[in-house]
Amino acid sequence: EVQLVESGGGLVQPGGSLRLSCAASGFTFSMYAMNWVRQAPGKGLVWVSRIKSDGNSIGYADSVKGRFTVSRDNAKNTLYLQMNSLRVDDTAVYYCTRDYEGLAYWGQGTPVTVSS
Amino acid sequence: QSALTQPRSVSGSPGQSVTISCTGSSSDVGGYNYVSWYQQHPGKAPKLMIYDVSGRPSAVPDRFSGSKSGNTASLTISGLQAEDEADYYCCSYAGSNTFVFGGGTKLTVL
Numbered sequence: 001e002v003q004l005v006e007s008g009g010g011l012v013q014p015g016g017s018l019r020l021s022c023a024a025s026g027f028t029f030s031m032y033a034m035n036w037v038r039q040a041p042g043k044g045l046v047w048v049s050r051i052k053s054d055g056n057s058i059g060y061a062d063s064v065k066g067r068f069t070v071s072r073d074n075a076k077n078t079l080y081l082q083m084n085s086l087r088v089d090d091t092a093v094y095y096c097t098r099d100y101e102g103l104a105y106w107g108q109g110t111p112v113t114v115s116s
Numbered sequence: 117q118s119a120l121t122q123p124r125s126v127s128g129s130p131g132q133s134v135t136i137s138c139t140g141s142s143s144d145v146g147g148y149n150y151v152s153w154y155q156q157h158p159g160k161a162p163k164l165m166i167y168d169v170s171g172r173p174s175a176v177p178d179r180f181s182g183s184k185s186g187n188t189a190s191l192t193i194s195g196l197q198a199e200d201e202a203d204y205y206c207c208s209y210a211g212s213n214t215f216v217f218g219g220g221t222k223l224t225v226l
Contacts, residue, residue, distance in 0.1 A: 037217075044205060044217060045162060045217045046119075047214070059214040063117075095162075102207075103152065108161055109161060
């Protein structure tokens, strides 16, 4: 059974940093591209970042470019999102998703709150 | 990276059909056959309903179908059921390892 479990969310002050993790199991993690998607309270889904299977091809939404860094450790079956210079409008639930024939598998999300 | 345009809300009675549109540009919807649709119930993670414009995961009922014409993709739900009431989001590949979502559509089953 495919499982994606996010962790690392929490409360952080504006300008602060957080690192999110997504532990994957039930499939060969190293074969799939992965994405981060976020959803602010009461708002819609917003794509954040994508990393291909080998970690060498990466994309970011304009709103996070230069502040967020996606990475993966295929040996540990784990996806990461390093978030720096956090802003109030980064407040959201962050989901990791597996990318193949759509975003077919999603974690339950980890909440990030940026507030003073 | 502008969000794709979806109607804010649609509604239909049980048994009827509804169609949700998703309009982008030649840089996303019109440029790639990588449009997907997601259903989200309150407090739940999104669920994939359609991939690659018209592909349907095996667990999704065939009442759900997708199509595309030019820069506009569509999700059609036939034989509406109460459990179809949810938010629906389209998503398109936009080149250079990027994706873009639509703003979401709230489906109400009357």
